[in-house]
Amino acid sequence: MQVTETLNDGLKRGYTITVTAGELDEKVNEKLAEAQPQVELKGFRKGKVPMALLKKQFGQRLMGEAMQEAIDGAMGEHFEKTGDRPAMQPDVRMVGEDWKEGDDVVVEMTYEALPEIPEPDLKAIKLEKLIVKAADADIDEALGKLAESVQNFESRRKGSKAKEGDQVVIDFVGKLDGEPFEGGAAEDYPLVLGSESFIPGFEDQLVGVKAGEEKTVEVTFPEEYGAENLKGKAATFDVTVKDIKEPKPAEIDDELAKQFGAEDLAALKAQVAERLEAEFGGAARAVMKRALLDALDEAVKFDLPPSLVEAEAKQIAHQLWHEEHPEVHGHDHGAIEPTEEHNTLAERRVRLGLLLAEIGRKAEIEITDAEMTRAVMAQARQYPGQEQQFLDFIRQNQAMLQQLRAPIFEDKVVDHIFDLAELTDKEVTKDDLQKAVDELEDDA
Template identity: 40%
Template sequence: MNVTETLSQGLKREFQVVLNAADLKTRLDDGLQGLQGKARINGFRPGKVPVGHLRRLYGRSVMADVVQNAVNEANQKIVADHGLKLAFEPQIKFPENKDEIEAAMEAKGDLAFTVALEVLPKIELADLSDVALTKPVAEVPDADVDAALERMASSNRSFSNKGEKAKAEKGDRLMISFVGTLEGKPFDGGTGEGIALDVGAGQFIPGFEEQLEGAKAGETRTVKVTFPENYTAQHLAGKPAEFEVTVTEVQAPEPVKIDDELAKAFGLESLDALKTAIREQIGRDFATQSRRKLKKSLLDALDGKYTFELPPTLVEQEFGSVWSQVEADMKDAKKSFEDEGTTEEAARADYRKIAERRVRLGLVLAEIGEQAKVQISDDEVTQALVERARQFPGQEKQVWEFYRKNPQALAEIRAPIFEEKVVDHLLGQVKVEDQTVSREALFADEDADAAAEAKPKKAAAKKAKKADKAEDSSGDDASV
């Protein structure tokens, strides 16, 4: 096998691989001889089928395996000999001349093909000794605890019958039955009986609840609404409908009671215990936001430390992902770029910068993690997989099996764990000072932070998997 580099431009490489006819024939003969002891053909004793006969029957199939093995061998040789780290799987291009291919398949001519590669850049890790970060921290205000108590009490409040002549008002609960129609015809999911509707809560289609204000028990009203364009049932989205709604009972809310009984309704022994639990939960939310802000500052600092060429395909894939989300959000909001005070061209340029930042930081985090020998345990992956499965109630088993059987999907579970562990490693190397801020300041610019936050994509995930392999060899991480 003769391998010659034909292109070295930036992060792109191309190699010409030539497998001469004699080598092809040797490999083909070896394959046929290996088949000879296995083949079971009528008229021949086991292991006695002539090689020439096997060649007529299976020569093309064996040669296909020979070619595939040669491609794999060439790829491994190229990577090993040149010390390359691939951004993507190699792209193989065979000759377009059919006669040339046919001759090679018969081992009567050389097989020549091109291997095109896109490699990861070499990253020299920067000195972070001058990086100083501020970590915003906020105390949980008593007002937040009180507001949470009010919400919990409201959701747990009782309702009592207002009487037959009482009119429904905002805040009341109606017990209703309804039949919905599209163009005069009933539709699936459009019928309900004994349904509770809290007037003004916004639980139903926009406009539905408002048309029931003032209704009395026993009254039937025709409610006319239009399903939202982004309604989950596609066959109903954007369509006008009518509902014949019968109110069977009008109920008024009982006064909200915040006491020990409320706490017991939520499984706690006293109001003080409930307040403590609420404060701790809000505190965890604050800590999560504080971590997010600190991480954003760290990534900003890293972004200023590194400049290197990015794999074009990685950037294009990341930009495609970002841009498709932008277009979906614009469509859902029924807005144009002009509405946002920009143009599509300018927006594309801005979001391409975001994509480039994500790829660059993903590669940097991956390189830091690899050099620091960051490892992911099997227990960590399992816990993350359990959390993911919990997001799909009733489908936990299917979700679990999907990830366990799909290595690429499982890599998406492992990558965030890898990233967070690398961030922890970096935070131990830089100066971090706590700064007390208000709740409002802690959560300010949350959307902007989320938009700029880097995610280690495919290249980083690959390096995360490499780190895992080191664990596998030491027996610390079971294969999944």
């Protein structure tokens, strides 16, 4: 087997790999010898079929496997010997279209090698860690939102008209062609106007009614309605309005706290403060991560594989185009050419991606099965009712698994660098933190 260099230009590499006919024949014989004990042909006992007959019967079939294994082996030896790591899957092509058994096999392999990546002094990196304490006003605001989420309703003043958001307590009887239909009646039914929990158009016709009023509501059942006998049918509902109630936020007290699993109001306040500070901490981490990436991008420069930069620039251009054209859902549009700005951003992303990957490799950072399982389950929960189909799909889709793995790995590498870098705590207000977060979005 012979490997000859044909290209060495920057990060671009090219090689010719020659596998001799004798080497191929030897591999085929090895495979036949391995299979011989299990082969049984007419006229021969199991394991006693002569090698010459085996070769005549199965040799041609095994030649393709032998070729692939020989080429894969040569590539593996090459990468082990040179230390090259291809940026993307190498392009491997067979030379000559008229190959026949007994000829040498010649293939051309080209790829872009990953560059030598300088090792930055992570302990020399200095970062500010923004700290925001939950102020009393922040806690009170959060408690107010919790109280609003607990829907209580109180009867409006007599003679008041129902508004959207009010709860109307009604009796109703549904009819098709003037005749009541099964399941179309109820008494003392509490319906929140604007909740869209009834047939389209039903709630709209109750806006403005008063307690004690009787009203006939006219609707048409949707074509996709669950009951077969009602699909697309026009119907009327005789409605009696018994009460009009307006929404009232719950009192912020021990009773509210118990509804959210806390012992009393003080315990609920402590929980809210802890949650708020965790949210502030997540935002502060994003700000510190951007500062870290900026520092690394400034400190470390190296050659980038053009194919990676080109692929990243095209992806950025494509994503931004769809953000600017939200009405286009498919991908059957024309080619989207990256701009200079897209290329600059792609270079930064590729540089930082390679650098973080190298730091993680040297630090032996790994993703555990439990971490991947949590990520997969979190993604599956975004498809309620179809979780199992999603899980089946993702188990067979390596590209999707890699998409889930990449951000977990990056975050673990970033945390590793935070542990080594010099961090300085800086107490700021919630508004200061929000301003810093807004600046991240402006620069994105």
